[in-house]
Amino acid sequence: MKINIKPAEGKLGILIPGLGAVATTLIAGVEAVKKGISQPIGSLTQMGSIRLGKRTEARHPKIKDFVPLANLNDIVFGGWDVYEDNVYQAAVNAKVLERDLLDSVREGLESIKPMKAAFDKNYAKNLDGTYIKTGTRHELAQQVMEDIKNFQKDNGLDRVVLVWCGSTEVYFEGSEIHETLAAFEQALLDDDKRIAPSMIYAYAALKLGVPFANGAPNLTVDIPAMIELAKLTKTPIAGKDFKTGQTLMKTVLAPGLAARSLGVHGWFSTNILGNRDGLVLDDPDNFKTKEVSKLGVLEDILRPEDNPELYGEIFHKIRINYYPPHGDNKESWDNIDIFGWLGYKMQIKINFLCRDSILAAPIALDLALFCDMAKRANMSGIQEWLSFYLKSPQTAPGLHAENDIFKQLIKLENTLRYLMGEDLITHLGLDYYDDMFAGQ
Amino acid sequence: MKINIKPAEGKLGILIPGLGAVATTLIAGVEAVKKGISQPIGSLTQMGSIRLGKRTEARHPKIKDFVPLANLNDIVFGGWDVYEDNVYQAAVNAKVLERDLLDSVREGLESIKPMKAAFDKNYAKNLDGTYIKTGTRHELAQQVMEDIKNFQKDNGLDRVVLVWCGSTEVYFEGSEIHETLAAFEQALLDDDKRIAPSMIYAYAALKLGVPFANGAPNLTVDIPAMIELAKLTKTPIAGKDFKTGQTLMKTVLAPGLAARSLGVHGWFSTNILGNRDGLVLDDPDNFKTKEVSKLGVLEDILRPEDNPELYGEIFHKIRINYYPPHGDNKESWDNIDIFGWLGYKMQIKINFLCRDSILAAPIALDLALFCDMAKRANMSGIQEWLSFYLKSPQTAPGLHAENDIFKQLIKLENTLRYLMGEDLITHLGLDYYDDMFAGQ
Amino acid sequence: MKINIKPAEGKLGILIPGLGAVATTLIAGVEAVKKGISQPIGSLTQMGSIRLGKRTEARHPKIKDFVPLANLNDIVFGGWDVYEDNVYQAAVNAKVLERDLLDSVREGLESIKPMKAAFDKNYAKNLDGTYIKTGTRHELAQQVMEDIKNFQKDNGLDRVVLVWCGSTEVYFEGSEIHETLAAFEQALLDDDKRIAPSMIYAYAALKLGVPFANGAPNLTVDIPAMIELAKLTKTPIAGKDFKTGQTLMKTVLAPGLAARSLGVHGWFSTNILGNRDGLVLDDPDNFKTKEVSKLGVLEDILRPEDNPELYGEIFHKIRINYYPPHGDNKESWDNIDIFGWLGYKMQIKINFLCRDSILAAPIALDLALFCDMAKRANMSGIQEWLSFYLKSPQTAPGLHAENDIFKQLIKLENTLRYLMGEDLITHLGLDYYDDMFAGQ
Amino acid sequence: MKINIKPAEGKLGILIPGLGAVATTLIAGVEAVKKGISQPIGSLTQMGSIRLGKRTEARHPKIKDFVPLANLNDIVFGGWDVYEDNVYQAAVNAKVLERDLLDSVREGLESIKPMKAAFDKNYAKNLDGTYIKTGTRHELAQQVMEDIKNFQKDNGLDRVVLVWCGSTEVYFEGSEIHETLAAFEQALLDDDKRIAPSMIYAYAALKLGVPFANGAPNLTVDIPAMIELAKLTKTPIAGKDFKTGQTLMKTVLAPGLAARSLGVHGWFSTNILGNRDGLVLDDPDNFKTKEVSKLGVLEDILRPEDNPELYGEIFHKIRINYYPPHGDNKESWDNIDIFGWLGYKMQIKINFLCRDSILAAPIALDLALFCDMAKRANMSGIQEWLSFYLKSPQTAPGLHAENDIFKQLIKLENTLRYLMGEDLITHLGLDYYDDMFAGQ
Numbered sequence A, B, C, D: 001m002k003i004n005i006k007p008a009e010g011k012l013g014i015l016i017p018g019l020g021a022v023a024t025t026l027i028a029g030v031e032a033v034k035k036g037i038s039q040p041i042g043s044l045t046q047m048g049s050i051r052l053g054k055r056t057e058a059r060h061p062k063i064k065d066f067v068p069l070a071n072l073n074d075i076v077f078g079g080w081d082v083y084e085d086n087v088y089q090a091a092v093n094a095k096v097l098e099r100d101l102l103d104s105v106r107e108g109l110e111s112i113k114p115m116k117a118a119f120d121k122n123y124a125k126n127l128d129g130t131y132i133k134t135g136t137r138h139e140l141a142q143q144v145m146e147d148i149k150n151f152q153k154d155n156g157l158d159r160v161v162l163v164w165c166g167s168t169e170v171y172f173e174g175s176e177i178h179e180t181l182a183a184f185e186q187a188l189l190d191d192d193k194r195i196a197p198s199m200i201y202a203y204a205a206l207k208l209g210v211p212f213a214n215g216a217p218n219l220t221v222d223i224p225a226m227i228e229l230a231k232l233t234k235t236p237i238a239g240k241d242f243k244t245g246q247t248l249m250k251t252v253l254a255p256g257l258a259a260r261s262l263g264v265h266g267w268f269s270t271n272i273l274g275n276r277d278g279l280v281l282d283d284p285d286n287f288k289t290k291e292v293s294k295l296g297v298l299e300d301i302l303r304p305e306d307n308p309e310l311y312g313e314i315f316h317k318i319r320i321n322y323y324p325p326h327g328d329n330k331e332s333w334d335n336i337d338i339f340g341w342l343g344y345k346m347q348i349k350i351n352f353l354c355r356d357s358i359l360a361a362p363i364a365l366d367l368a369l370f371c372d373m374a375k376r377a378n379m380s381g382i383q384e385w386l387s388f389y390l391k392s393p394q395t396a397p398g399l400h401a402e403n404d405i406f407k408q409l410i411k412l413e414n415t416l417r418y419l420m421g422e423d424l425i426t427h428l429g430l431d432y433y434d435d436m437f438a439g440q
C-alpha cells in the first residue's frame, strides 16, 4: 500500500540561518547544477539509486525518479547571517569553491542578501558580526516569522523549509525551560538567556509549520519543547549535526569492525582545519558541543555494555585543531587500536584529505528535500529515517540512536520503499536457491 | 516457522588441506580458548551477538547461544601438507603466535601430524615440500577419501567438514572438464593436469557428503561439476578466499562511499608481507589468482554500469609485494581518490598494520561451524549467506556476487533468524513513531 | 695538535634523578649489553664510527675506539626518585622492555634502590610519590651532595656524572634569583619556591665538580647562575631535553627542506602516548615547558627573518595527547605543508611508530660518557658540541642555537677530531679532482 | 685566494633534449619569474643563501649575489623532442601548471618550437612520436652540433649549456664502445645500436665545449669515453638523475638514521604517478634504469659493510606504479623498519604528496646555471660538487658516490666559498667558547 504524498508542485524556498561555507557551497552548487556546469555528487537524492524488488528484476531507479521530490529548478534560496556579505562575497571568503566556478554563477549569488540575524554573542564568542536584529527573544522570534512569511510571499513560494547552517553554539544542557512548549514560550517572553539563537529560528519555523533541519551539534530542535511543537503543527524535524569527514568514516568503519567481532582498545581522532568553523571551534565551549556530538557514535555502534570483552575498555579521544594553512580542507587522522584472534593487536590508520563543506552541502540539500517531502507525506515530528545524514541523530524518547550508517541507509531506503508501496528488502534471498532445503 | 536442524551432538572433525599459517593459528587458538588462556576474538560464531525482535525488546543473544553450533570442546583437528612438520613445528615456523602461547598448548599441537598431500608442483612452484601422495588424480581422490574415513573412525567423530587452507594455486580458467560431474570424473581417471590439487580434496569431500569451504582464491568448488556433485550428495559448499586485511577494509569502505553517492576516480592498493603465502604470491601466476579475486569486489559494490557519473572511470590497481622484514604482519596501504559535490576531489589513505592469519583463523572456524550446521539443516549447494566471509563469493548462476559486507551481514543474520523462526529485520522501525502519519 | 685527555681509568658512577622509563631502560640495557644479550643500538658512542682523513684512506674507526671513553663494564648506576620502587620494579611498571629481558638482568636491577628525592609537588602535580627528602632547599642541596659523595665512596668510584631523567617540571621563566650564583645561593637559603627541584640536584653536582646533563626541558642548568658555577668549578654542563621521536625527525627533515630552498606554510605535529611522562604532560603547565622546547627548533633551522619568502608565514603547532592504549609506544603524526617552484603546494605526512624510551636511553648514555670525557679533557661550561642530542641546546650567550642535526653532527665529529689532533673535514674534496682547474 | 671566474656577460642559451613535463615547467616558470608573477621556489641559486664567516658575523648573502651566475633575464630556451608540440602545447598536455599561469606567458612559450629529435624507439618503446631526425648516429651527432651552433648564432648567445630532460632510456650496461673516445667515435660511424640517443646529444655538446647535465638515470655522460672528451674540451659534466620526491626524502632521512646509529631492517618504497614519465617507466626495461639509480642511495649512505650490526641485513624494495588518476602529482609511500636500543623495533611511514616536475624544474635550472659558471671558472670534467642535485652522482673513478644530501650540501657550499676565497666552514666553533679549555 502506497502512502499518499502531495505532489511537489510550485516553488520550494530553502531558508538558511548561517550563510557561511556550507550554505554558500550549497547555493552556488545548486546554481551550477541548474546551469549544467557541475554535478550534484554526494547527494543521494540527486545521484543515488535504489534497488527495488528481487535482484534479478534489475530495478534500480534514481531516487529522484522514485519518490516525489522538489526539482532543483524550483528551489529559491535565502537566509540570515551576522555578516552583511551577499552570498557571492561570502562564498569568496569561505574559499571552498574556485573563483572560476563562482564567477559563472555570480549574478544569482549576488542577488541573495542575508537578512539580519537573531544572535547572541555569548553563544559564539569568536564571531564579531554586527548585522543583527534587536529585541527580546520573543520579539526576535516574531521578526523571524515575518522574515519567513515575507520571503514566501515575495518569491511566490508554495512551501518553505529551514536548514540551520549557522556556527556551532556553546555547549549547555537542557533545563526546565526546554521541557515543555509552555515553559519555552514563557522563557521567550522573559528573554531568557538559556534560549540559544538557533532555537529562535527553529521555534519560528515550527510555529509556521515549516520543517526544520539542524546541521550543527547545538540542541536546537532536540528538546522536548520543540518536539511538542512539531507534533502540534504537524511539522517534520531532523537533527543534529551533518555527518561528514571523520565521523562519516567512523560510522562506516566501526560497523565493519563490529561485524567481524574485532575488539577495539582505543580510537584516537584528530583534525586540522582552518576555516571560520575551525575558528569558532577553537573556543573550548563551542568545541565541547561538537565533541559530545562526535564522541557518541562509537558507543552506540559498538555497545560496550553488551560486548565487554570486545569494547569494554575502549579509549576514545577526539581533537580539533585550528590550523589556518588548510583553510576549508579539513584533514583528519585516526589511529585505531584493534585486536583479533587470541587478543593479538593490529592498528588501522586513516588519513582523510577531506573538503568539509563539499561533503556537507549535499547533505543540507537532501535534508531540505526530504523534509519537504515528509511534510507533504504528512509525516511529523522526529524523522529518524534521516539519521543517515546526522552525527547525533534524534530518536524517539527511550530509543538508542542508531549510528551505524549502513543500518541508517537501510532504514532510509526501506522508508522510501514503504512510502511508495514497494516490498521492503531483507537480503534474505533464499528464493534464489529454490532447492536449498530440498531434502527437508 | 522454524527450520528443523539436527542437534550438534557428538564430535566434529575439521580437516584442513594446508597446515600453514592460517591453519596452525586456528588450531593453536582453539586449543588456547579451550584451556581458557585466550579468547576467540574475531569469530562471529563465538563472540558475536544478534539482535532479535524490536529494538525495545533488547534481545541480543550470542550467536552460539541462538543457533545450534558445534561446541569448541567437541572439535578434533587434522589435515594434510606437503611438509611433514607437526602442527607445533609448523606454527613455530609460521611466526604468527608467540612462543609462550604455543608452548602452553604444545602437546596438543604436536600430536597433530599432517597426512601426505595430494599435490602437483605446477600449481605452486615456490613450494618444495616432498611429503606427497603418489598416483593418478583418480587414485589420489580415493586416497583422500580413505584419509577422511579413517580420520572419522579413528577419532570417533559424528561429522566432518573440510576447509582448504592450502597455498593459492596458479591462475587458470575453467574448461570443459570442469563443466559437468561426468566430465570431471572422466578427467580424474585420465589424470588430467587441468584438475588442480585442491579439487581432488573437494571432490573427495563432497563425494562423502562432507561440507567443503575454500579459503583460497583457487576455483576448487567454484565450477559447475562441483556444484552438481554438492547438490547430488546434499552437501553445503562455500567459497572462495577468506576476506581479510585490505579487502575486508575495501568491502567496508566502498559501501560507505556508495551510500553517500561519492564518486571514485581511482583506488590504489598495495601490500607488503613476508610469510610463505607472500613467497608463493611472489610468483606472478599465483598472484594472478589472488588479483582476480581481489579486483572484483569494487566493481560489484560500486556498479559502474549503473552509476557511470560516479564510478564509470575508476582506475583500480592492486599490488602485493614480498617483503620479508614484516613476516606474517601483512601491512596494506590504500590511496583512494574520491570526488564530491561539483566534482571536488578528496583523498582517503588507509594504512592497515594487520596480522593476516589472526584475521583469517576465526573465519576458517566460523565457516567450518556454519557449514556443519547447514548440513544438519539440510541446506545444500552454494551457501551464499556465508559470502560475508569471502573475497570472491560464489552465487547462484546468473546472480551478481554481493560484496558489500553490510548486505552480506544482513543476509547472514536474516538467514539465522529465518532458520530459527524469528522475524526478519528491515530497520524500517516506523512502529516506534506511532503517530508519524497521524494526519493521514 | 692533540688535546690532553686524562685516561678513563677506574669506575664511573652515573647518578640519575628520576628512575622512570628512560632511566630504567638505560640501566637494564647496559646490563644486558654487558652480559652480551643485546646491543646498544642508537648509541653513537658505542655503535657509531667516524671518518678520518681523506675518503680514499678508508679510515672509519668506531668512536669508542677513537676517543678515550669509559668502558660500559666500569659503569655503576644509582639515582633518586619520589617512588621507592627498585629499578627492576620501576622497569616492569614502565612497560618499555619485555619481561624476558628484564628477568635476565633482574638481580642487578633489584639491587639498585632509589635515594629519596628532592621534590616539590608544585612542579609536577600529577605525581603522588612520597619517597621524599625534607628540609629547606639549601638543606636538600646539602643532602644531595652527601648522597653523591656516599655513592662515590661506597662504590669505589673514580668519577661521577649526573643525568636528569626526572619528569618535566612546570613552565616558568628565569627571574633575578637565577641570574647570579650569589643570588641563587641566597635563594637556596631562603627556600625560595622559584628554585625547581631539578636545580637542587644540578647545584649539588656542579658544586662538587660533577658534570650534569639535563634530559628534560626544564631550565635546570640553563640559567646564568649555573653557567657561572660550572665555569667556577670547571665542570661541563649539557642541556636540555633529549632529542627523540618527532623532534628528532623534525631536525632531520627541516634541514632537508631548507637545503632545497623549499618553502613551508605550516607544520602540524601531534603525538599520542600513554606512559607516566604522558600523564605528567597532560597537565597544561608541564606541557608548556615541553611545547616551548619543541617549538623552537623549526625557527632556528628555517630562519624566517632571513628567508621571509620561504618561511615568513609558517604556522607551527604541536600537540601531545595522553592516550593510554599506546603506553610507552609514543606515536607521532606530522603534516607538513610545503611549496615549491612557482609556489605550487605539496604535503609531507610522517607517521612515526616510535618507542620513546628506546630512543632516549642511548642518548642518556652518550651524554654521560661524553660529559665524563669532557671533564677529563678539562672542558668546562656549556658543551655546545653535544647539542646533537638535545631538543633545546644551550649555547654561548648571544649565539643562536643550532638545531640542524647534521650541522650538530659535524660539530660533534669535528670536535672529536680536534681533540684527537685529526684534520677537520670540510667535504670540499677538490683534491680528488687534481686537474679540475687545469686550464687556470 | 679567490678563483678567477669570467663574468656572466651576454646571453646564456639553455638547450633541452626532451621538452616534456620538467622542461616546460622550467621554461614557463622562468618566464613567469621574469614577469614577476611567481617566485623560483626550490632553486638554491635563486632563493638560497649561504653563511659566510663566523656565526656572529651574520653574513648570509643570497647565493646569486655571492657567485657570478647568469641572470634569469639573460636566458634563452630551446630544445628537441620527438613530438612537434610547441612549449605551450606541451606544457598544457603535461598538466603540471595551471592554465591561468600558462596563459600569462603563452606567447613566450608558443615561440619555442622543438627541433627534430635524435631518437631510437628501442630506447623508449612507449613513445610514439615521429618528429625525428634521420641518418646514422654519426650523422645525427653532426646535425645536433649544427642545431646548437645555429641556435647560438640565431639568438646572439654568449654561451650555451645542455640539460637532458628526455625520457628515461632502457637499461643497459656500458660496453667496450663506451670505454674510450676513439672507440665511441668509431661506433658512431658504425651506427652502433649500443649508442643511446642521449649520448648523441652529449657527444655533440661536449665536442663543442658546451657543458652537459643529465636529469635522467641513463648512462649518457657517465661513461669513460665522455669523461675523456669532457677533459679534452675542458667542459663540465654533471649527472645523473634529478634528485626529487622519494629519493630526495630518502637522502634526507637515511643520514638522520645513520647519525643516530639506528639500525634499519627494511625499507619499502612505492610510488604512484600518472604522467608520461610514469607511462615510459611502466615498461620494465625503462624502470630497470630508474630502479638501479634509486636503489643505490641507501647502500652508500648506510654502508652495510662497515656497519653490519646496523645495516647488514637491510631489505630495500622500490616500486613505481603507473596510476593515471594522479597525473604529475607523484605520490610516494615509504615504510621504514628501524630498530634501536637493544634491538627494539620501530616504524616510520612517510607519505609524500609530491609534484614531481615542480621539484625537478628548479634543479634543472640550478644545474644549468652552475655548469655555466663552472665553465667560466675553468672547471672541467665531473662536477662532484653538484651531486647535491642528483640521485646517482658521478664521481672520480674509485670514489664512492656520496649520497648524504647534507654532506653534498656542505661540499657544494664549501666549493662556492672556496671559489670566492672565503673560509671553509667546519662547524667546530670552539672559538665561541674561548675559555673552554681554560684549565689546560
Ligand SMILES: NC(=O)c1ccc[n+]([C@@H]2O[C@H](COP(=O)([O-])OP(=O)(O)OC[C@H]3O[C@@H](n4cnc5c(N)ncnc54)[C@H](O)[C@@H]3O)[C@@H](O)[C@H]2O)c1
Pocket: A017, A018, A019, A020, A021, A022, A023, A080, A081, A082, A083, A094, A117, A118, A119, A120, A124, A127, A129, A164, A165, A166, A167, A168, A169, A197, A198, A215, A216, A217, A241, A242, A243, A244, A245, A275, A276, A277, A280, A355, A356, A357, A359, A360
Ligand atoms: N562543513 C562541515 O562539514 C560541517 C559538518 C558538520 C556540521 N557542520 C556545522 O555546520 C555549521 C556551518 O558550518 P560552516 O563551515 O558553514 O561554518 P561557517 O563559519 O563558514 O558559517 C557559519 C555562519 O553562521 C553564521 N552565524 C552564526 N551564528 C548565526 C546566527 N545566530 N544567525 C545567523 N547566522 C549565524 C556565521 O556568521 C557564519 O557566517 C557549523 O555549525 C558546523 O559545525 C559543518
Ligand SMILES: NC(=O)c1ccc[n+]([C@@H]2O[C@H](COP(=O)([O-])OP(=O)(O)OC[C@H]3O[C@@H](n4cnc5c(N)ncnc54)[C@H](O)[C@@H]3O)[C@@H](O)[C@H]2O)c1
Pocket: B017, B018, B019, B020, B021, B022, B023, B080, B081, B082, B083, B094, B117, B118, B119, B120, B124, B127, B129, B164, B165, B166, B167, B168, B169, B197, B198, B215, B216, B217, B241, B242, B243, B244, B245, B275, B276, B277, B280, B356, B357, B359, B360
Ligand atoms: N592469511 C590470510 O589472511 C589469508 C586471507 C585470505 C586467503 N588466504 C589464503 O589461505 C591460504 C593459506 O594461507 P597461509 O597464510 O596459511 O599460507 P601458508 O603458506 O602459511 O600455508 C599454506 C600451506 O599449504 C600447504 N599446501 C600447499 N599446497 C598444498 C596441497 N596441495 N595439499 C596440502 N597442503 C598444501 C603449504 O605447504 C603450506 O604449508 C592461502 O591460499 C592464502 O592465500 C589467507
Ligand SMILES: NC(=O)c1ccc[n+]([C@@H]2O[C@H](COP(=O)([O-])OP(=O)(O)OC[C@H]3O[C@@H](n4cnc5c(N)ncnc54)[C@H](O)[C@@H]3O)[C@@H](O)[C@H]2O)c1
Pocket: C017, C018, C019, C020, C021, C022, C023, C080, C081, C082, C083, C094, C117, C118, C119, C120, C124, C127, C129, C164, C165, C166, C167, C168, C169, C197, C198, C215, C216, C217, C241, C242, C243, C244, C245, C275, C276, C277, C280, C356, C357, C359, C360
Ligand atoms: N622518553 C623520551 O623519549 C624523552 C625524550 C625527551 C625528554 N624526555 C624527558 O625525560 C624525562 C624522563 O622521561 P621518562 O619517560 O623516563 O618519564 P617517567 O615519568 O617514566 O620518569 C620520570 C621519573 O622521574 C621521577 N621524578 C620526578 N620528579 C623527581 C624529582 N624531583 N626527583 C627524583 N625523581 C623525580 C618520577 O617519579 C618518575 O619516576 C622527562 O622529563 C621527559 O620529558 C624523555
Ligand SMILES: NC(=O)c1ccc[n+]([C@@H]2O[C@H](COP(=O)([O-])OP(=O)(O)OC[C@H]3O[C@@H](n4cnc5c(N)ncnc54)[C@H](O)[C@@H]3O)[C@@H](O)[C@H]2O)c1
Pocket: D017, D018, D019, D020, D021, D022, D023, D080, D081, D082, D083, D094, D117, D118, D119, D120, D124, D127, D129, D164, D165, D166, D167, D168, D169, D197, D198, D215, D216, D217, D241, D242, D243, D244, D245, D275, D276, D277, D356, D357, D359, D360
Ligand atoms: N620529474 C621529476 O621529478 C624527475 C626526477 C628525476 C628524473 N626525471 C627524469 O627527467 C626526465 C624527464 O621527465 P619528464 O617528467 O619531463 O618526462 P616527460 O615524459 O614529460 O618528458 C620527456 C620528453 O622527452 C622526450 N624525448 C624522449 N626521448 C627523446 C629524445 N631522444 N630526444 C628528444 N626528446 C626526447 C619525450 O617525447 C618527452 O616529451 C625523465 O627521464 C625522468 O625520469 C624526472
Ligand code: NA
Pocket: B270, B271, B319, B321, D270, D271, D319, D321
Ligand atoms: Na606497490
Ligand code: NA
Pocket: A270, A271, A319, A321, C270, C271, C319, C321
Ligand atoms: Na591532536
